[in-house]
Amino acid sequence: MILMIGFKDITLWIHQMLSGYLNPGWVVASEALLVGLAMILLVVIMAVAMIYMERKVAGFMQLRLGPMRVGLWGSMQAFADVLKLLLKECLTPNGADKLLFSLAPFVVLTVSFLALAPFSFAPGLQLWDLNIGVLYISAVSSIGVIGILMAGWSSNNKYSLLGGMRSGAQIVSYELSAGLSIIAIVIMCGSLSIHDIILSQSDGWWIFKGHLPAMFAFVVFVIASTAELNRAPFDLAEAEQELTAGFHTEYSGMQFAMFFLAEYTNMFIVSMVGTTVFLGGWMPFHIVGFEAFNHLMDYVPSFIWFFGKTFFILFLIMWFRWTFPRMRIDQLLKLEWKYLLPLSIINIVIAAFITIMGWHF
Amino acid sequence: MEIPKQLIPLEDTPGEFVINVGPQHPSTHGVLHLRIKLDGEKILEIEPHLGYIHRGIEKISESLGYRQSIYLTSRMDYLSAHMNNQACSLLVEKGLQIEVPDRAKAIRILMVELQRLASHQLWWGSAGLDMGAVSPFFFAFREREQILEIFEETCGTRLTMNYITPGGVMNDLHPDFVKKVKALIKQFKVNIHEYDKLLTGNIIFQKRTQNVGFLPRDLAISLGASGPVARASGISCDIRKLHPYDGYEKLDFSEIVMDKGDSFTRYLVRIEEMKQSMHIIDQLIDNIPEGDYRARVKGIIRLPEGEYYQRVETARGELGVFVVSDGNKTPYRIKYRTPNFSNLGALQYIAKDSKIGDLVAIMATLDLIIPDIDR
Amino acid sequence: MKALFRYFSSIFSAFKSLWTGMRLTFYYLSHPKTILTQQYPENRKTLYIPEAFKGEVVLIHDENNEHGCTACRMCEMTCPNGTIKITSITEETEDGKKKKILDEWIYNLGMCTFCAQCIEACPQNAIKMQNTFEHSVYDRKELIKKLNHPGSKLKSTKKI
Numbered sequence: 088m089i090l091m092i093g094f095k096d097i098t099l100w101i102h103q104m105l106s107g108y109l110n111p112g113w114v115v116a117s118e119a120l121l122v123g124l125a126m127i128l129l130v131v132i133m134a135v136a137m138i139y140m141e142r143k144v145a146g147f148m149q150l151r152l153g154p155m156r157v158g159l160w161g162s163m164q165a166f167a168d169v170l171k172l173l174l175k176e177c178l179t180p181n182g183a184d185k186l187l188f189s190l191a192p193f194v195v196l197t198v199s200f201l202a203l204a205p206f207s208f209a210p211g212l213q214l215w216d217l218n219i220g221v222l223y224i225s226a227v228s229s230i231g232v233i234g235i236l237m238a239g240w241s242s243n244n245k246y247s248l249l250g251g252m253r254s255g256a257q258i259v260s261y262e263l264s265a266g267l268s269i270i271a272i273v274i275m276c277g278s279l280s281i282h283d284i285i286l287s288q289s290d291g292w293w294i295f296k297g298h299l300p301a302m303f304a305f306v307v308f309v310i311a312s313t314a315e316l317n318r319a320p321f322d323l324a325e326a327e328q329e330l331t332a333g334f335h336t337e338y339s340g341m342q343f344a345m346f347f348l349a350e351y352t353n354m355f356i357v358s359m360v361g362t363t364v365f366l367g368g369w370m371p372f373h374i375v376g377f378e379a380f381n382h383l384m385d386y387v388p389s390f391i392w393f394f395g396k397t398f399f400i401l402f403l404i405m406w407f408r409w410t411f412p413r414m415r416i417d418q419l420l421k422l423e424w425k426y427l428l429p430l431s432i433i434n435i436v437i438a439a440f441i442t443i444m445g446w447h448f
Numbered sequence: 449m450e451i452p453k454q455l456i457p458l459e460d461t462p463g464e465f466v467i468n469v470g471p472q473h474p475s476t477h478g479v480l481h482l483r484i485k486l487d488g489e490k491i492l493e494i495e496p497h498l499g500y501i502h503r504g505i506e507k508i509s510e511s512l513g514y515r516q517s518i519y520l521t522s523r524m525d526y527l528s529a530h531m532n533n534q535a536c537s538l539l540v541e542k543g544l545q546i547e548v549p550d551r552a553k554a555i556r557i558l559m560v561e562l563q564r565l566a567s568h569q570l571w572w573g574s575a576g577l578d579m580g581a582v583s584p585f586f587f588a589f590r591e592r593e594q595i596l597e598i599f600e601e602t603c604g605t606r607l608t609m610n611y612i613t614p615g616g617v618m619n620d621l622h623p624d625f626v627k628k629v630k631a632l633i634k635q636f637k638v639n640i641h642e643y644d645k646l647l648t649g650n651i652i653f654q655k656r657t658q659n660v661g662f663l664p665r666d667l668a669i670s671l672g673a674s675g676p677v678a679r680a681s682g683i684s685c686d687i688r689k690l691h692p693y694d695g696y697e698k699l700d701f702s703e704i705v706m707d708k709g710d711s712f713t714r715y716l717v718r719i720e721e722m723k724q725s726m727h728i729i730d731q732l733i734d735n736i737p738e739g740d741y742r743a744r745v746k747g748i749i750r751l752p753e754g755e756y757y758q759r760v761e762t763a764r765g766e767l768g769v770f771v772v773s774d775g776n777k778t779p780y781r782i783k784y785r786t787p788n789f790s791n792l793g794a795l796q797y798i799a800k801d802s803k804i805g806d807l808v809a810i811m812a813t814l815d816l817i818i819p820d821i822d823r
Numbered sequence: 824m825k826a827l828f829r830y831f832s833s834i835f836s837a838f839k840s841l842w843t844g845m846r847l848t849f850y851y852l853s854h855p856k857t858i859l860t861q862q863y864p865e866n867r868k869t870l871y872i873p874e875a876f877k878g879e880v881v882l883i884h885d886e887n888n889e890h891g892c893t894a895c896r897m898c899e900m901t902c903p904n905g906t907i908k909i910t911s912i913t914e915e916t917e918d919g920k921k922k923k924i925l926d927e928w929i930y931n932l933g934m935c936t937f938c939a940q941c942i943e944a945c946p947q948n949a950i951k952m953q954n955t956f957e958h959s960v961y962d963r964k965e966l967i968k969k970l971n972h973p974g975s976k977l978k979s980t981k982k983i
Contacts, residue, residue, distance in 0.1 A: 148848040149586035152860040245467045249489070249804070319580055320652055328578045328808050331473060410646070410848045411841065412653045413580025415805040416489055426834065516903035519938035583848055590859055597873075604877035604952060610938040618939065622875065645847045651837040747901075747944060 095211025122214055126203055134351040138165040140398070141405055148409045175340035180243055183337065187241035192338065192345035194234030199352035202227045205281050206359050209369050209390040213282060220281035221273060224360055225266050228315070231353065232258040235317075235324065238346070239334040250333025253416055254324030258315055260423040265311035267431035268304040271438040272297065272364045285368035291375065292367035298446070300438040305365045307431050312357040313404055314419070316350065320411035321419060328413075358400035362393060366400075369393040456483045456495045464492060469807075471500045477574065477811075478818030482795075489803045494796045502822040509782045514540055514749040515614070517782065522608035524786060525820035527567040528762035530559045533612040535769045538693055539758035540614035543751035543773065550737040552616030553695045558732055559599075559611065560694075561725040562629070565636070566595040567763035568722045571815045575715065576647050578812035579656055584646050591639060594632050598625065614749060616742030629733055633726050640722065648719065657711035661798040661810035664709060671797075672790040675765025676721060677814055680714040682707030687761035701728050711806075714813040748777050764788055764815055788820040876954035877937040880907075880930050882970040883951055889978040890971055891949030894925040898941035898950065906934045907941060925971060932958060933966040 101121070105114045139154075139162060146153025154161030179188055205220035207213035217223050232255055239251015273279055275297050276287045287293075293301050314321035325333030335346045362368060369389035373381045414422070456466055464487050471479040479500035485493040505524060509517035514536070521532035534556060541548060548556075573588030596606040601622040603611035611618045647653045663673065668681040678685045686703040688696040704720040706713045751773035759768040765787025772781040791814050799807045851857050863870075872878075882890050894911035908929040916922050939952055950970075960966060 144852065145582070146860075147852045147855060147858070149583050150590060150851060150857055150859045151586060152858055152862075155860075155862065245465060253489075322580065323805075326580065326805070328580060329804050406845060406848065409583050410844045411581060412576060412647070412650065412656060413805070414652055415656055415803055417803065418652075418655055512903050515940060516901070519903060519936060519940065593859070600876055601873040602875065604873075604875040604939065605937055608936070610940075613943075618943070619875070622873070642847055645843045649840045650844050651840045654840075747897075 098211060126200065126214075130200070130203070130348070130352050130355070133355050134348055135165045137351050137354065137401060138168075140401070144402065144405045145409050148406075169344065172340055172344040177340040177342045178337070180337045182243040184241035184243070187237045188337075189342070191234050191238035191241060192342045192349070194237060195231055195349040196345045196352070198227060198231040198234060199349045199356065201230075202356050203352075206356075206363065207281050207285055207368060208393055209388070212390070216280060216282045219279045221269055221279050221284065221360070221364065224356070225262070225269065228353065228356065229258065229262050231349070234349075235334050238338070242334070242337040244337050246330040246332070247334050247336045250324045250326070250330045250336070253326075253330075254317055254334060256416070257317070257321065257323060257419060260420055261311045261314040261321075261427075264307055264423060264427040264431045265315055267428070267435060268308040268311065269360070269364055271300055271304040271431070271435050274435065274438050275301070275442050277442075281363055281368075284364060285370060288367040288370050291373065292365065292370065294365045297438065298441060300434050300441060301365065303434050304431070304438070305361070307427055307434070308361055308365065309400070309403060311423075311427060312361065313407055314423070316353050316357060316404070318350075318354070318404060319408040320413050322408075322413060323416055323419060326413055354401060354404060355397070358397040358404070359393075361400045362396040366396045367392075368396075456485050456493055463487060477816060480792075480816065480818045480821070482807075484804075484807070486804070489805075491799055491802055491804065491807060494799050494807070496792055496795060498792075498822055500822065501819050503819075505823045506782050506784060509779060511778060513777050514751065514779065515747075517779070518613065519608070519610040521784070522610055523819060524784065524823055525762055525764060525767070525788065525817045526607055527570060527817060528563060528764065528767075529607065529609050530556075530563040530612055531760050531762035532767060533610060534560060534694070535758055535760040535762075535767050537612050537614045538760065539756050539769050539771060540745075540749055540751065542758060543754075543756050543771075544614070544745065544749065546615055546743050546745060548616055548694070549740040549743055550695075551739040552741050552743070554732055554736045555617050555621060555741060556612055556694050557696065557699070558629070558729060558736070559603075559609075559617075561728045562595050562598065564725045564763045565722055565729075566592045568718050568725075569595075571718060571763075571812075572643060572647070575809075575812040575815075576653075578808045579653060581647065581653070584643075587639075587642055587646065591632065591636050594628070594635075598628050598632065601625065601628075613742070613745075615745035616740070618742075620741045621736070626733055626736070629729060633729055633733070637726060640719075643719065648715070654712060656805070656809050657715055657813065659710055659712075660802060660806045661711040661813065662709050663714075663794050663798050665707070667797060668709070668794065671793045673765070673794055674787050674790060675762070676704075676714055676717040677765065677791045677794065679703070679705050680707075680717045681709040685766065687759050687766055691759060693758075693760060699728055699731055711809050711813040714815075718815070750775060750777050751779070759785075762787060764817065764820070765791060784823060786820045786823065788817050792816055792821055872954045872956060874954060875952075876956065877939055877952040878955040879932055879953055879958065879968075880935065880941060880950055880970065881953045882928050883949060884972055884975055885978065888972055888975045890925075890975050891947040891978045892925045892928060892971065893947055893949075893977065894923045895946065897944045897946060901940045901944035903938065903940070904934045904936055906931050906936075924977065928970040930968045930970050931966060932968060933963055 102114070102118065105117055109117065142164065143153040154164035157163040157167045179185055202224050204215045205213070205217040205223055235254045236251045239247045239254070242248070272284070272293050275293065276284050278284060278287070288296070294305050317324045325335065330336070335343055338346060369392050371384040371387060371389070371392050373384060459466070464485055466483060466485050468481065468483055470481040481497040481500060483495045483497060484491055503523070505520045509520060512520070518533055518536045521536055522529035524532055569588045569592040573585035576584030599609060600606050602625055603609040603618065663677065663681045665681050665683060668678045668683055673681070674685050682705060684703060684705050689703045701724045704717050704724065706717055751771065753773055753775040756771045756773065757768060759766055766785070767787055768785030770783040770785065771779045774780040795810065795814060799810050802810070882892060884890050894909055896909050899907045899909050910926045910929070911923045912926045913921050914924050937952070942950055942952060958966070
């Protein structure tokens, strides 16, 4: 049974093999390199899958077929796009702050990669079991706004500046309710560590275990994280019809592709957070009392559970994008400060009360 | 009404900055150029710059004959090509005192109402697109495509038809026309509810358009606004009712007048107009009279000396054609009073003090066609 | 209390309106039969182009390579864009009469606006609009076409 081996054994085996050849310092260095490469590979594969999914979902929702030309059913379309962007010249506009202009895409992309560290993709497959994992993710992912502001400011373009400012206002406000919705689960679970949160869901996912507060927190989380991602209906930062392309108006070639990749990486991260915190991470779906069903579910590999749930949340986010019109900036802030934030605070109080009384499962 | 005298300068001043929206911008639907003075997100002043697609249609027409000028009018408001052709044809018929056969009249009304449907559908799609919803655009094109296919079968072209000519129409209806139009109307009566589901009832769309871009009744009158824009401000200005032509007087339809005057009302007026257009088509489609589709008109048209004016209701408002003839085969002077030019005038008053996002929403509901403004 | 109720009912109705839209898009996502896309170069064989489609002007030739153009130049005069250039040569017939004969019927497709007024104007019904539509070429000069076939001559029409 290959499934019984598990990722823990594989990682252990790699570690032992490297230790056999190298001294401990080099082992750590080479493992870090391997992990970095694996993460880049994962992100690139996921980005390609997500771009393809996005375009197909968009197409099918709009009575179209989506990409059909490159490869079978257009499956190579994303590679063709990347190739095109690679071959294009990276233009820097006249009067731009050249350093900040070329630094901005790197900041945005680096931040998205940083946030990947504490995730647990399958049992034993975790880079860094940080005891404040959830806090780390929400803290690190909020640095991304600096990159966007840098891009908006340094482009020497009024559209970019407006887009950057909008993005700043938006991310700073929606960070709050996204964080608070996660806190609701953290209260119930009692730990900030990703590993502990997942383990606490072995007898049921928090969205089911946590009664109404957890479900409400999930809804708030999806809305707030869509806003944090700058995606429709909250895509004001790059509102095409208003600001042409917002903060990345002046970017071209690979610099633009990095913003694009960062956007998709962030989408992936947000979906993984949602999966880990609300939908039980790599835990299979169990119904208490149906043992045969539970055993059947156990046979599905855990990473399939994890990525399946991740793609479910990704689909939700895409579904919003291809259905709704965009909001206006004042409505966007109103939604946060008048609806999401007060309701999340009340929600936390209820969640805490439930936890104290021990009413959750 | 205060007419702004000074143009917005290009330079930014402290606390205010000037941006140019267009002539290449995704939301201007063409080559409209707006110079906007902003305070953050708020619009302080707005100034349309025209002329990027000025082709001098009126001047060209002075050297072309009447028949040759008519085809140019399709290029003004390309979404109401039939109506533009109809206006010129009606004017020539008025000048030459030609009696148009009943069949031709019925065909004209059918075509014009189909065109109105197609135009409003495109507007609906692009209104959604302007507010960031991409999907409505494709839903709108589903029906519009069918209408264009019907046009293609009968008129030979999809956009710039040149089908309505002096004396009647260019050629007879395609045998499948009645069948296809009936199927289309039947389908669209179901599918128009999807419009409500996607945009009309959507809370985000409502919040984006309601209480935004108020066009008061007085201002609409003094700017000469017409069409759905004016009717949403409570002005009864449907030429089909007020000065019926081509047999509109015999048909039962109602003029949609609402009086709130904001963007959402303009949206609702157009949605209701689509239903009225379908109602008109329903009445006519089974009762197309037999007979000639065209009265005989000489190859080279010479209008008797004098001045002529003819107005029709296009999808965007009142199109007026004014011709001064000196009896030659070319008009001495021709002037089109186009609806979009007057409707654009409203933009700088109603978009003031709103956000950039509102500007896009307002422009979407004004439904501007730039080649019609510049001609 | 009433304000609170209004606050929550507004949230509820907002979600309901959003859900209606989402249900519609999901319906189309889950029903691939509703897709309208036509895969153009692949479906070229089954493509339906109506007979009336105004693709380009052609001079009608019959099986004897004869056309009906008498070089009267009505179409050239009617054309608003100067798309048509007709050159004629004068020939003497057997009974000594001078007769205009079509030399070249030049049609500039690139300038044509497909208004079909030349077809309306033609007294002989010698030209028509054909429903071909794939007109793209690499050189603009290729759009200038000579419509009368080589060696073609005027249809011998009997006066009725």
